[in-house]
Amino acid sequence: MKKFIELMFYVSFGAGMAFGTSSFTMMSGLFEITTVLWVVIAIILSGGICILISNSVAELASMYPSSPGIRTYLKVAFDNRISLLLVYLYLIFMVLVAGVESYMFALVAKAIFPHASAMLIVLGLLAFTITVNLLGFELPRGLQIFTTFLLILGIIVLGIFGIFHAPNGFSTFAQSAGENLRQLKVLPAAIIMAVYLFTGFEWVTLLGFSPKSYERRIPVSMPLAILTNMFAYTIFVVGMSFQIPRAEIIATPVPQVPYFVGMLGSSGVYFAWAFSLLAVFSTFNAGIMGGSRLIYVLTREGNLPKWCAKMSLRSGAPIGGILVLGTLATVSSVLVVTYELELLAAVIGSAIVSVVYAAFMWAVLRLRKAQPNAKRSFRTPVAVWLQWVIIVLMPLMGIATLFSQVGMQYQPIIGMVIFTVVATIMARWSLVRTANQQLRRQN
Amino acid sequence: MTKEYTSLAECLEDFKNTFNSNGRVQKLIKNWNRSVIVDATDTGSILTMMIKDLAMYEVKPGAHPDEDYPIHLQASQETLIRVFSGDYNPAHALIDGELAVFSNEKDKVKLEAITMVIWGM
Numbered sequence: 001m002k003k004f005i006e007l008m009f010y011v012s013f014g015a016g017m018a019f020g021t022s023s024f025t026m027m028s029g030l031f032e033i034t035t036v037l038w039v040v041i042a043i044i045l046s047g048g049i050c051i052l053i054s055n056s057v058a059e060l061a062s063m064y065p066s067s068p069g070i071r072t073y074l075k076v077a078f079d080n081r082i083s084l085l086l087v088y089l090y091l092i093f094m095v096l097v098a099g100v101e102s103y104m105f106a107l108v109a110k111a112i113f114p115h116a117s118a119m120l121i122v123l124g125l126l127a128f129t130i131t132v133n134l135l136g137f138e139l140p141r142g143l144q145i146f147t148t149f150l151l152i153l154g155i156i157v158l159g160i161f162g163i164f165h166a167p168n169g170f171s172t173f174a175q176s177a178g179e180n181l182r183q184l185k186v187l188p189a190a191i192i193m194a195v196y197l198f199t200g201f202e203w204v205t206l207l208g209f210s211p212k213s214y215e216r217r218i219p220v221s222m223p224l225a226i227l228t229n230m231f232a233y234t235i236f237v238v239g240m241s242f243q244i245p246r247a248e249i250i251a252t253p254v255p256q257v258p259y260f261v262g263m264l265g266s267s268g269v270y271f272a273w274a275f276s277l278l279a280v281f282s283t284f285n286a287g288i289m290g291g292s293r294l295i296y297v298l299t300r301e302g303n304l305p306k307w308c309a310k311m312s313l314r315s316g317a318p319i320g321g322i323l324v325l326g327t328l329a330t331v332s333s334v335l336v337v338t339y340e341l342e343l344l345a346a347v348i349g350s351a352i353v354s355v356v357y358a359a360f361m362w363a364v365l366r367l368r369k370a371q372p373n374a375k376r377s378f379r380t381p382v383a384v385w386l387q388w389v390i391i392v393l394m395p396l397m398g399i400a401t402l403f404s405q406v407g408m409q410y411q412p413i414i415g416m417v418i419f420t421v422v423a424t425i426m427a428r429w430s431l432v433r434t435a436n437q438q439l440r441r442q443n
Numbered sequence: 444m445t446k447e448y449t450s451l452a453e454c455l456e457d458f459k460n461t462f463n464s465n466g467r468v469q470k471l472i473k474n475w476n477r478s479v480i481v482d483a484t485d486t487g488s489i490l491t492m493m494i495k496d497l498a499m500y501e502v503k504p505g506a507h508p509d510e511d512y513p514i515h516l517q518a519s520q521e522t523l524i525r526v527f528s529g530d531y532n533p534a535h536a537l538i539d540g541e542l543a544v545f546s547n548e549k550d551k552v553k554l555e556a557i558t559m560v561i562w563g564m
Contacts, residue, residue: 072540297534
């Protein structure tokens with residue numbers, strides 16, 4: 001029983017980290033480039049790829065259990081410069097997600113309070129989350145399992161309700177199947193966009209209770225979390241497409257609001273808000289905490305100024321990291337709200353993650369060559385040739401996604417280039433810092 | 444210059460003295476009664492540091508968990524000796540993948556703080 005609860009905690013954490021309010025925004029983005037049948041295919045294929053990647057992450061975690069995940073895996077497998085570049089890109093991704101998540105929460109809240117200012121709601125949410133984290137409050141394990149369970153069960157129930165209470169639903173689905181060949185060419189972009197829906201499952205590797213956890217429970221928990229979300233997303237997008245026209249889904253970054261209102265009447269907006277609140281618990285709060293711990297780790301290595309590692313000895317909260325990430329998240333949120341950049345930020349985020357996930361898989365293959373006898377309590381069963389296919393295809397598809405957005409022209413690729421340059425400069429700066437520190441120690 | 448230790452037990456006994464003689468550590472471990480399992484993966488040597496009432500009162504051979512999921516440190520014997528003799532920053536050892544620490548976040552922070560107080564790392 002104890003092992004089962006432990007497994008449930010890992011699954012709920014992984015699924016909860018991935019399922020945010022901005023997941024609905026990405027669903028709207030998927031409908032913008034393709035039809036419902038292909039949205040479903042993209043979600044299933046994307047989930048499948050993430051499951052294969054999760055096996056690689058599990059192998060890395062079994063080699064370096066309890067380590068600070070991405071930083072350690074990429075540091076031991078690659079050159080420190082590449083590792084730092086990818087870690088900073090991943091941090092940028094987290095900051096972008098924070099901006100999108102908070103704005104989407106505000107838009108759902110505005111459906112209830114139409115005269116409220118989106119900016120004030122966003123700033124209020126950020127202030128609340130940062131304060132909670134600074135005080136070191138953590139969601140108890142039982143509550144974590146319960147809130148994620150409620151969120152996913154609710155989405156599945158409302159999705160099924162939408163499917164079976166739509167008079168013309170199946171004919172709409174059949175119509176979308178008629179455009180198959182035309183939609184096939186946007187499938188790679190849709191798959192990468194859908195990766196956003198699963199991102200975050202890998203954070204569970206930091207939480208293993210004991211060495212034994214990394215042998216089976218953590219490796220099994222990641223595919224289970226991905227499958228759970230894959231099922232929930234699929235049911236939800238089908239239900240949504242049965243209830244409201246594609247044009248209406250595309251027209252809003254919070255399509256769950258018109259979906260629930262259309263299906264349940266005016267009370268539907270309260271369901272949308274309740275789901276956003278649950279998502280804030282599972283994704284937003286845990287994301288701020290995870291990101292701030294990553295900043296803490298980078299600082300302890302000497303990559304960032306010492307004050308970034310300031311910590312509360314009473315609560316254990318990484319105060320410096322929370323303030324840095326909180327400030328960056330606030331800047332990101334203000335920009336997203338002001339210029340309505342939610343889909344652009346989410347698409348760039350997906351492209352970043354596709355590169356990082358490919359790097360995880362490559363790290364496994366490099367370490368198998370470099371350290372063939374190192375202890376691995378779990379080995380990915382994915383064939384090496386298939387791993388190479390994913391390593392090559394994921395970044396290529398990520399770049400293709402940047403060019404596939406309707407009405408965005410070159411904004412995604414320009415954004416990606418800017419963030420890559422920022423991450424490169426940060427990595428270079430960190431390397432110079434640590435080299436200087438080493439010189440000072442030697443003198 | 445780090446002292447040469449012939450065994451992990453000898454190193455942890457020395458660490459126990461350093462730990463107990465530091466007044467600032469005692470402030471940090473107020474109400475912190477825990478057992479810390481130290482597990483050398485290459486030699487199979489396992490010891491438990493018993494901490495209670497503001498002091499480490501014993502380094503016991505074997506694993507003696509005080510709860511379902513105790514604090515558990517795992518590394519090669521050489522790494523553990525370097526960590527407990529102040530030669531290797533445990534935060535760096537963790538990032539380098541040389542050391543594994545299984546515990547809740549609050550206990551991890553406590554261990555970090557103890558390191559900082561004893562060796563200023």
